Amino acid sequence: MLIEVRPYGEADQDGVLDLWSEVFPDSPLWNNPLDDIRRKLGCQPEGFLVAFVNGEVAGTSMAGFDGHRGWIYYVGVLPKFRRLGLGTALMRRAEEYLTTAGCPKLNLQVRMGNTDAVAFYESLGYHVEERISMGKLLWPT
Ligand SMILES: CC(C)(COP(=O)(O)OP(=O)(O)OC[C@H]1O[C@@H](n2cnc3c(N)ncnc32)[C@H](O)[C@@H]1OP(=O)(O)O)[C@@H](O)C(=O)NCCC(=O)NCCS
Numbered sequence: 001m002l003i004e005v006r007p008y009g010e011a012d013q014d015g016v017l018d019l020w021s022e023v024f025p026d027s028p029l030w031n032n033p034l035d036d037i038r039r040k041l042g043c044q045p046e047g048f049l050v051a052f053v054n055g056e057v058a059g060t061s062m063a064g065f066d067g068h069r070g071w072i073y074y075v076g077v078l079p080k081f082r083r084l085g086l087g088t089a090l091m092r093r094a095e096e097y098l099t100t101a102g103c104p105k106l107n108l109q110v111r112m113g114n115t116d117a118v119a120f121y122e123s124l125g126y127h128v129e130e131r132i133s134m135g136k137l138l139w140p141t
Pocket of ligand 1: 023075076077078081082083084085086087088089109110111114115116117119120121123
């Protein structure tokens with residue numbers, strides 16, 4: 001099994017869209033996948049990573065540094081490729097990228113009840129921090 005993690009390329013679009021529709025089926029309306037890809041390609045595109053198994057798109061992550069903290073989104077692996085270390089490889093590559101960019105701390109959000117993701121992140125050294133996550137849409141959908 002050949003595993004590779006590298007920055008997103010145009011040829012990966014269909015595989016990434018298929019993966020996101022399977023792994024994140026209940027994304028909110030404002031997460032239009034094509035818009036999300038387009039915006040990321042205009043802002044630290046090298047933080048957008050894709051994992052491949054034998055050339056097939058198998059996982060993604062999307063990280064960026066806002067000048068104070070790093071944030072990461074779209075961390076997901078196709079069910080058939082889980083528990084093979086792909087999620088870990090994506091996170092480690094993202095951490096390396098952010099560290100090189102001068103980012104001192106990486107934050108992330110997990111939906112309430114997603115205990116599998118919490119266990120995954122804890123296995124990588126992340127801790128639950130007592131915060132309330134708030135947001136506001138700046139653009140109409
Ligand atoms: C969370 C996710 C990305 C993990 O990807 P993965 O490739 O399976 O992760 P890894 O193989 O690198 O797992 C590393 C370790 O994390 C922990 N872990 C991973 N999945 C776990 C699960 N479902 N339950 C408990 N622990 C888990 C284990 O300690 C695992 O090590 P082990 O397999 O040796 O026991 C994947 O399950 C996924 O895509 N989930 C759906 C999308 C999602 O919820 N993403 C997070 C959004 S915040």
